[in-house]
Amino acid sequence: MNNWYGMTDQAIAQTLGQRLEQRRLATNKPQKELAQELGIAEGTYRSAIQGKAKLEVLIGIMRSLECLDELDNFLPPQPFSPIALLKLEGKKRQRAGSKRRAGPRSTTAPGEEEEGAW
Numbered sequence: 404m405n406n407w408y409g410m411t412d413q414a415i416a417q418t419l420g421q422r423l424e425q426r427r428l429a430t431n432k433p434q435k436e437l438a439q440e441l442g443i444a445e446g447t448y449r450s451a452i453q454g455k456a457k458l459e460v461l462i463g464i465m466r467s468l469e470c471l472d473e474l475d476n477f478l479p480p481q482p483f484s485p486i487a488l489l490k491l492e493g494k495k496r497q498r499a500g501s502k503r504r505a506g507p508r509s510t511t512a513p514g515e516e517e518e519g520a521w
Contacts, residue, residue, distance in 0.1 A: 405418065413454055414454075415454075416454030416455070417453060417454035419454065419461070420451055420452035420454045420456070421452065423451070423452055423464050423465070426468050427464075427468055430468055430469075432468070434449070437464065437467050437468075441460070441463045441464065443460060447460065448464070
């Protein structure tokens with residue numbers, strides 16, 4: 404088990420890259436094939452497994468290696484507590500605001516036509 408808080412961000416990124424590389428090797432998929440599936444250069448893939456990649460590239464690698472379902476283990480969804488839900492309910496918007504008009508305000512009631520109106 405890693406001490407994630409004792410590691411630098413770069414070290415964590417490298418560890419994640421190494422784990423993806425281990426997954427690729429376990430599935431017996433060549434780097435070239437994986438890079439072609441993603442539409443990236445092999446060098447971009449190698450950078451990713453060294454911890455130097457955009458998040459979208461890492462997601463693409465996970466998709467290609469069929470391990471996207473592990474994202475729930477990586478960062479599981481957090482349910483709202485009942486108290487937090489009640490607080491959010493109080494901040495819900497109750498109605499739409501009125502539209503502001505440029506120029507002078509109309510004195511006619513809704514549904515009435517102004518003189519000279521078509």
